[in-house]
Amino acid sequence: MDMIGAYPGGWDAMAGALGMTRDALSNRIYERKGQGILVQTAMEMQEFSGTTIFAAGIAAMSSGTFVKLPDVDHIGNEEITGKFHEIFEEMGKLSANFREFTSDGVIDPGEQESLNDLIDRMHRTMDELRALTFKVYCPETKAATVAKRGEKHV
Template sequence: MDNKHWQVEKQPAWLVAAIKKTISELPGGYAEAAEWLGVTEDALFNRLRAGGDQIFPMGWAMVLQQASGKKFIADAVSRQSNSVNVPLVEIEDVDNADINQRLMESIEWIGKHSSYVRKATADGIIDQAERAQIEENSYQVMAKWQEHLTLLYRIFCAPEKSDARECAAPGAVAFRKHVEN
């Protein structure tokens, strides 16, 4: 395996892009990111440059994600895993308006999807830029829809009851014998 290929595997461009986007969401940008992590701005740049010999630690990325309040890194990892990141919120902070808001946002993203698809297919070919736009929008449709459903069920459905014995190791389940007197 050549060195260039190994470096791409070590720190993929999609992850670097998500980290940079997260840093840009901080009001102080790179200076604030460096302060959060207790390192210099040069340390950040060195770990995010293309072809560099250093990588950006995942722990640092998670600290910056938390500080920014945005989920660009989690979303990027989910996309690469063929998954959708659905943020969970504290139930105490949710009301019916929040649930309906997620539904409305999903419908808005579906409307955008329809427009993007119509525009992209007008010439009979979906180019790379059009595909990227459709994929980004589709991800948002799925994420908002799942947020809506998750909140809906967490608020309005009774918790599922399960038999703890189902989780026990084989042979560890106590046997209850009914004895008649």
């Protein structure tokens, strides 16, 4: 429903963009009358709404994190070097937080959430670094090739 709210015009506009009535969209969203949303329809809704909500939801359900690759036209070594600096800063924060949070011998739920947030941010930064590196130095490499890399770890 967040994708519908993000689309200008809301329910009626999204239904129209998908070529269905508001009632038909509502029946699919709320799974009434034996209906449901097809993956292709969810992908269209995501594209129309300009969000990554569906992708993030699938990643979360798969115990993962969705990382939107950077969309930059003019990039070079300076931007790549900046990503390395971000990783080093984040690693320093992780090390300091780890030392602080484990000093009492227990990581409480708030500390665990803080560590998870920082580690997720580090993963995003590293994926951005990889995407920028390949975009600059491997012009034939497409974002899809970078995305396929994850399949090797399945």
